[in-house]
Amino acid sequence: MKAFHRVIDIQADLIAGSLTCVELVNHYLTQIQEKAHLNAFLEVWADEALDKARLVDAKIASGSYGKLAGVVIALKDNLSYKGHKVSASSKILEGFEALYTATAVERLEQEDAIFIGRTNCDEFAMGASNENSAFGPVKNPFDESRVPGGSSGGSAVAVAAGMCHCALGSDTGGSIRQPAAFNGVYGLKPTYGRISRWGLLAYASSFDQIGPFAHSLEDIALLTQIMSGADSQDATAIQEGPLDTWTYTEKKNRRFAVMKQAVEHPGLDPEVRDTFNQLLDKLRALGHEINYIDFPLLEQMVPAYYVLTTAEASSNLSRYSGMMYGYRSPNATDLESTYTRSRTEGFGPEVKRRIMLGTFVLSSDQYDAYYEQALKVRRIIQNETDAILDHNEALLMPTTSTPAFKLGEKSKDPISMYLADLFTVQANLAGNPAISIPSGTTQSGLPIGVQLMTSRKSENDLYDLSELIQKLF
């Protein structure tokens, strides 16, 4: 089977009759089986995907089909799909079956997407390495001794290793962009509210965004466009219709901002820094402007992110009580111990750590010092990000400070793991769209990503700027 990078290429072959959806699905199913040791999938919906493939093949034959006919998609295990299991890779939701379909998933389904399975992730999307899954870590296909990144590690690997065409993830502090960078694929976190969160298992509601993984910018734009738009089930979604269809508009003399504190960061890997500096040189040579800017708050972003997201998580995850769904401990003796035992046995260590931290920062004697202070810092970060983007069209930086790290390398030290999010949390703190674009590999063959961020609600401009950059690799 030839490697497809764009939906339009798949559809051209389907329409020409040289390919069928059934062949495509069978191909992916074989890949999933051959690469099962990567642990990217928690469940494969083989029969269902084949049924849908036959249906879409018939639709193509009849000449009336959706925009995603022939597109085989994997779903991160925190997106609800009616009648299918969803567990957020947590033991506390083992066996849970979704009662409704997430709006994002439903909109893709209506355009004839074929869902092939659900992918492994960090438990409740809390992690940067996919090592916090109750179902074991995912391995990086470029080097199986390394992590795939997280939390949407399974989705990134599924796309990178050819087990599906596209995948959905969710991004609270980098959970799409960081694994995209570690696996050499595109990953987008849209503007906060661009895609309805209805049906996404909540981690931190004012940060969470659903987004796609793909092999091309065109597919990122296509999937996002289909999933976007107001939804009566999510009042925090942007109250506008879907995004306009993207077509590339070439513009000259674009202005990119580069954060001094990021390029001079002592933790920045030399190969990542060189790749990034070479990109800047190429952009300058093409007549684009690179403006180095000062952002003294870089080091405060990860702390602000952890205070606020853990506070929201401690509240969001209080629903897992062992009462109405999910795991109930057999070791409980009364109501109170049913709550405590079910949660203690059902949640993994990182989730418990974050619930405890969130409970601490929200407790009445610490509220002002941590939670409220972090909300104010969030305001300053948003204002300063806006100020940068008033004078520049995009903020450009490496997606991550290093390529994929070794399995087990950071899992004993929560703080070093948290710093893996250093360059990605800003977009979630400020609500801006940001994308990770593959930007070559290290000498040893590990993918590197570059991140672009633009103003809120400017996804189509973000794609234009990304197109310009992807041509340079």
Place this chain on the structure above:
Amino acid sequence: MKITDEKIEALAKLARLSFEGPERENIRQDLENILGMCEQLQQVDTTGVEPLIYMSESHTVLRSDVVIQTISKEEALKNAPKRDSDFFRAPKVIDQHD
């Protein structure tokens, strides 16, 4: 920030979690370290800055006050760890004392 054993006990009670044996010291250490990192926030001058609470442009999205049945009783009970035909089953709340 020094985190005491008593503080862990109080937080765990609020969060309906329990930490026993070495786990208790681990979580105490972790919280102390993570809060140490978060103390950097105190260095930021936030005088006169309003907290950023809502990320959406529109804070009040109204809809018509219409009753919609989104989930049936059978569906609601479907994932329950313990149930009968009509209700979720929970352990006894009040013990009977003689």
